[in-house]
Every structure is written in structure tokens, then in C-alpha cells.
Amino acid sequence: MIKRAWTEWRSGYMGRLIGESFFAQGHLYAVAIVAMIAVAATTAGSAFMMEYIVDAMTSPEMRDWAIAIALGVVLLFLSKAVASYIQSIYLARAGNRIVAMQQDRVYRKLLRHGVSFFAENESSDLLMQTTMGAQSARTLIDVIVTGFVRDALTLVGLVIVMVYQQPVLSIMFFVVGPVALLGVRYLLKSVRSIMQQEFKSLAEIIRVLQETSAGIKVIKVFSLEDRMINRMETAILKVEERSNDIARLQSIASPLMEFLAGLAIAGVLVVSTLGIAGSEQPTAGQLMSFITALLMAYEPAKRLSKMRVQIEAAMVGVGMLFGLLDQEDTMQEDPDARDLLDGPGEIALRDVTFGYKGSIPVIENMNVTFEAGKTTALVGQSGGGKSTIFGLIMRFYDPDGGSVEIDGQNLKNASYSSLRRKISYVGQDTFLFSATVMENLRCTAPDATDEQVIEAAKAAHAHDFICGLSGGYDTHVGENGTFLSGGQKQRIAIARAILRDAEILLLDEATSALDAESEALVKAALDTLTLNTTVIVIAHRLSTILEADKIMVVQDGAVVEHGNLDELMQLNGQFKNLFNQQFKKRDVDTKVAE
Numbered sequence: 001m002i003k004r005a006w007t008e009w010r011s012g013y014m015g016r017l018i019g020e021s022f023f024a025q026g027h028l029y030a031v032a033i034v035a036m037i038a039v040a041a042t043t044a045g046s047a048f049m050m051e052y053i054v055d056a057m058t059s060p061e062m063r064d065w066a067i068a069i070a071l072g073v074v075l076l077f078l079s080k081a082v083a084s085y086i087q088s089i090y091l092a093r094a095g096n097r098i099v100a101m102q103q104d105r106v107y108r109k110l111l112r113h114g115v116s117f118f119a120e121n122e123s124s125d126l127l128m129q130t131t132m133g134a135q136s137a138r139t140l141i142d143v144i145v146t147g148f149v150r151d152a153l154t155l156v157g158l159v160i161v162m163v164y165q166q167p168v169l170s171i172m173f174f175v176v177g178p179v180a181l182l183g184v185r186y187l188l189k190s191v192r193s194i195m196q197q198e199f200k201s202l203a204e205i206i207r208v209l210q211e212t213s214a215g216i217k218v219i220k221v222f223s224l225e226d227r228m229i230n231r232m233e234t235a236i237l238k239v240e241e242r243s244n245d246i247a248r249l250q251s252i253a254s255p256l257m258e259f260l261a262g263l264a265i266a267g268v269l270v271v272s273t274l275g276i277a278g279s280e281q282p283t284a285g286q287l288m289s290f291i292t293a294l295l296m297a298y299e300p301a302k303r304l305s306k307m308r309v310q311i312e313a314a315m316v317g318v319g320m321l322f323g324l325l326d327q328e329d330t331m332q333e334d335p336d337a338r339d340l341l342d343g344p345g346e347i348a349l350r351d352v353t354f355g356y357k358g359s360i361p362v363i364e365n366m367n368v369t370f371e372a373g374k375t376t377a378l379v380g381q382s383g384g385g386k387s388t389i390f391g392l393i394m395r396f397y398d399p400d401g402g403s404v405e406i407d408g409q410n411l412k413n414a415s416y417s418s419l420r421r422k423i424s425y426v427g428q429d430t431f432l433f434s435a436t437v438m439e440n441l442r443c444t445a446p447d448a449t450d451e452q453v454i455e456a457a458k459a460a461h462a463h464d465f466i467c468g469l470s471g472g473y474d475t476h477v478g479e480n481g482t483f484l485s486g487g488q489k490q491r492i493a494i495a496r497a498i499l500r501d502a503e504i505l506l507l508d509e510a511t512s513a514l515d516a517e518s519e520a521l522v523k524a525a526l527d528t529l530t531l532n533t534t535v536i537v538i539a540h541r542l543s544t545i546l547e548a549d550k551i552m553v554v555q556d557g558a559v560v561e562h563g564n565l566d567e568l569m570q571l572n573g574q575f576k577n578l579f580n581q582q583f584k585k586r587d588v589d590t591k592v593a594e
Contacts, residue, residue: 044157114331136317343407
């Protein structure tokens with residue numbers, strides 16, 4: 001029975017936290033615990049010393065000991081001060097290390113997940129689970145350590161002093177203690193649910209702030225300020241209400257202890273005055289020592305009475321933390337994964353079927369080969385499955401059926417690192433880190449020299465505008481490149497991909513934000529730099545892919561047509577319809593000019 005209970009406790013959140021975090025910082029907590037023991041001992045000792053202090057002031061025969069007693073008091077309080085300082089320092093260091101360790105664990109866990117995980121979980125919730133969960137882990141261990149070591153030992157020491165000085169009067173304290181504990185029990189029922197609701201409201205505040213920052217242009221254009229203000233006010237009010245509820249529950253313990261302590265002191269006064277405490281009348285020093293111990297016991301007893309409430313509140317955040325850590329990785333590397341072998345870079349989808357979670361298949365029984373060293377363009381209406389093909393090639397997702405292969409090697413059996421080294425990518429939704437231009441360019445090739453970075457920027461026709469920035473390559477681009485135009489961001493992304501110099505280059509509307517002149521220049525640079533590189537291009541503007549080695553028309557998850565430009569035009573199919581739609585206006589303009 002005991003063994004099973006122990007096993008269950010160890011596998012629970014609190015047992016795991018103590019096993020993983022507390023013992024990992026054991027050397028720091030050991031010093032803090034020794035210091036806490038010293039604090040508890042000196043606190044009890046200060047109450048005990050009150051007997052000699054009062055007797056030295058009131059009894060003539062004790063006055064010769066006044067100097068020695070004074071020195072003892074100084075040493076006692078100096079020891080307590082030093083121990084308190086050491087306790088605070090080492091507790092803080094251990095707590096800070098736990099927060100850092102848990103946040104690092106959660107972030108590493110997040111990066112192991114596939115792209116689908118981030119599509120299914122809002123960033124505000126992940127932020128709450130990471131930050132509040134780690135802080136709750138620290139709070140929980142601090143409460144347990146200080147409660148069971150410092151406060152419990154201090155209380156025990158003071159009780160010993162009380163019993164030693166006045167055994168009968170100490171009974172009053174033992175009556176008050178259980179009553180106080182009974183008064184706190186009912187608080188625990190509501191704490192956990194209130195904390196869970198408060199975390200949800202805090203997540204909503206973060207969500208509103210993120211949406212405001214990312215969508216400020218839409219908010220301004222469509223006059224959505226009032227709507228966003230209402231959302232924020234609702235979330236803030238909910239947090240305020242939950243915080244007030246928690247404060248009310250936590251605060252009940254203090255006035256309860258205050259009242260009961262007053263009853264105890266009044267009882268001691270009555271009992272000692274009426275002479276019920278014993279046959280021998282206590283000395284002034286003994287009575288003062290007892291009362292001092294009784295009064296000093298109030299604070300640790302109060303903290304212990306509130307400890308369960310604090311533990312319950314912290315357990316909500318700890319549960320969120322371990323809930324995130326315990327989630328199975330949405331994408332897992334094969335334990336026996338091998339690096340992809342060197343090869344020309346041929347990509348093949350063999351009998352591939354794939355559907356996003358909870359949806360019908362986007363791709364079904366697709367068989368497609370992208371020739372090595374050639375440029376293949378994917379065209380067709382939105383929603384046909386073009387971007388899904390990219391996601392499967394980069395292994396953001398695994399197919400539900402069939403296989404995705406590079407040079408005949410199944411990506412499920414390949415290591416992530418070797419796959420990532422082979423691929424470079426430029427998307428239409430350009431992302432830049434909140435860093436300098438140079439740092440954004442070099443992130444794909446950390447070992448690249450400044451000269452190599454500049455050459456890549458020149459190839460992407462980004463060098464001139466970069467030099468025109470206030471700090472040149474050392475200019476900070478802001479959050480997701482907010483200080484740059486869309487075209488500038490895209491050219492930096494293209495330069496970043498060029499610098500990667502990978503065997504496979506995936507371009508998803510990579511020139512969509514460029515003007516016609518810049519597009520022509522970048523296209524010419526890409527044509528030169530992509531020789532002997534396997535290039536796959538998603539394009540809606542057909543003018544950008546007319547010279548591709550092969551063009552594939554993707555519709556409803558299937559390749560319905562493929563061939564070069566001349567072959568597709570002769571088919572009189574989907575591609576020719578798209579071509580005529582896009583170039584009809586050009587023909588009309590030409591005729592008008594004639």
C-alpha cells in the first residue's frame with residue numbers, strides 16, 4: 001500500500017518536479033536548508049534568551065551576567081542575519097536555475113514538434129504555459145522547502161521553548177493550532193479552479209496584444225479599435241475578478257490566525273494571573289520567554305496555514321508545464337535515422353495520400369517526380385495542394401500513405417539535420433528575425449564570411465538598398481522586418497536562400513512582392529545561381545515560370561497536366577486557360593497600341 005502510494009506520488013506532477021528539478025539543484029538547496037535550520041534555531045534561541053534578558057534587568061543576582069548575555073544576544077542575531085542572507089541568496093539561485101531549466105526544456109520540446117502542432121495551438125497559450133509554468137515550478141518548490149524546513153523547524157523550536165518554560169500554558173497553543181487548520185481546509189476547494197480560469201484570462205490578454213501588434217493596419221483601416229478594447233477590457237476584468245478571489249481566499253488565513261492568537265494570549269494572561277499554570281509562580285523572565293515564543297510562533301504558523309493554498313495555486317501552472325512536456329511529438333525522427341546520401345537531388349512522391357488533421361485528403365495517390373538539376377513549376381488554382389507538396393518535401397508533415405523520397409531515400413528514415421542541409425526555401429510570407437540585416441542573412445550559413453554575405457545580397461539585388469539603410473548591414477530590421485518594405489524583406493529572404501547554397505531550392509511565390517524591374521533582375525540572378533540545382537517553383541503569375549524545364553498543373557490534389565510551355569499550350573487544357581486569362585489583357589493592350 002505504502003509502496004504503491006509512493007510510486008503514484010513520484011509519477012505525479014509534484015513528485016516529478018521534485019525529482020527532476022529539486023535534486024538537480026541539490027547542492028544549492030543543501031546550503032539553503034542548512035541556513036534555514038540555522039534561522040529556525042536562532043529564532044527559537046532568541047525567544048529562549050528573553051528569560052535571561054528580563055531576569056538580568058529585574059533580578060539583582062543576574063546583573064553580573066548582563067555583559068555576557070548582551071554579547072550572546074548580539075552573536076545570536078548576527079548568526080540569524082548571516083543565515084537569512086545565505087538562505088535568500090541560495091534559494092534565489094536555485095529558483096532562477098529551475099525557471100531557466102524548465103523554460104529551456106519546454107522550448108526544446110516545442111521545436112521538436114511539427115508544423116501542425118503550432119497550427120493547432122495558439123501562441124498565447126504556449127507563451128502562458130512556458131512562462132507561467134516555469135514560474136509555478138519555482139514557486140512550488142520554494143513553498144515546500146521554506147514551509148517544511150524553515151517554518152516547520154522554527155515552529156517546532158518555539159514550541160519546545162514554550163513547553164520548557166510553561167508546559168501548562170502551552171496547552172492553549174495546542175488548542176488553537178487544530179482550529180486554525182480546520183479553518184483553512186475549506187479554502188482549498190476553490191483555489192485550483194479559480195487559478196485555471198485566471199490563466200485562461202491571462203492568455204486572452206496576451207492573445208489580444210499579439211493580434212493588435214500583428215494586425216494593427218487592419219484594425220485601423222476597419223475601425224476595429226472599440227472591438228479590441230472591449231475584448232481587452234473583458235479579459236482584464238476576468239483576471240481582476242479571479243485575482244480578487246484568490247486574494248480573498250489567501251487572506252482569510254491571516255485574520256483567522258490573528259484572532260486565534262489573540263485568544264491564546266488572552267488565555268495565557270488569565271491562566272498565569274490566576275495561578276493555574278502550576279504550583280510554582282513563574283519568574284518574569286520565564287513568562288516573558290514563553291509569551292515571546294508564543295508571539296513569534298504566529299508568523300511561521302500563519303505561513304504554514306497558507307502553504308496548502310499556495311501549493312494548490314502553483315500546481316495549476318505546474319500541471320500546464322508538464323502537460324506541454326508530456327505531449328507526444330507530432331513529428332518524430334526515426335531512432336535509426338540515417339543521413340541522406342549525396343545525390344543529384346531528385347525528388348519523388350510515390351502513391352502519396354495526405355490530409356490535414358480532421359479534413360478530407362488534400363492529396364490522394366499522387367505520383368510525381370521532380371528531376372534533379374531541373375526547374376519545375378507548380379501552377380493552378382489556390383487550394384489545389386501545391387503548398388502541401390512543399391510541406392511534405394520539407395517534412396513538416398508525413399504522408400498518410402505512400403512515401404516522399406530524395407534520391408530514392410524515404411524521408412521517414414532520414415535524419416532531420418541531413419534533410420535540412422539539402423533544402424533552401426523562400427516563401428511568400430517572408431519572415432525575418434528581430435535582429436540586424438547581417439544576422440538575418442547569415443542565419444542560414446553561420447560560417448559565411450562578410451564577403452560571401454554581401455555577394456549573396458548583390459545576387460538578390462538587395463545590396464544597394466541595404467547600403468542605403470541608416471546602419472547598412474548592421475541595421476536592426478524590427479519585429480518581422482517591420483522597418484522594411486515587403487519587396488525589401490523578400491529580397492533579403494532570397495539572399496538568405498542563395499547563401500544557403502543547398503541542392504534543392506523551393507520557391508513559393510518568391511518574387512510576388514517585387515516590382516517588375518526587381519523581379520526581372522532577381523529572376524536573372526536565380527537562373528544563373530540555380531544551375532544544377534533542383535528547383536521547384538509555386539507561381540500564380542505565369543510570366544515568372546514560362547522558361548521552366550517542366551510545368552505541372554495541380555488541381556484538387558492531383559497533377560492534371562505536365563510538360564514544357566509548348567507542350568502544354570498544344571494540349572488546349574487547364575494551363576492554356578490560365579495562360580489566356582492572364583495574358584488576355586496584355587494582348588488587348590498590344591492591339592490598342594497598334
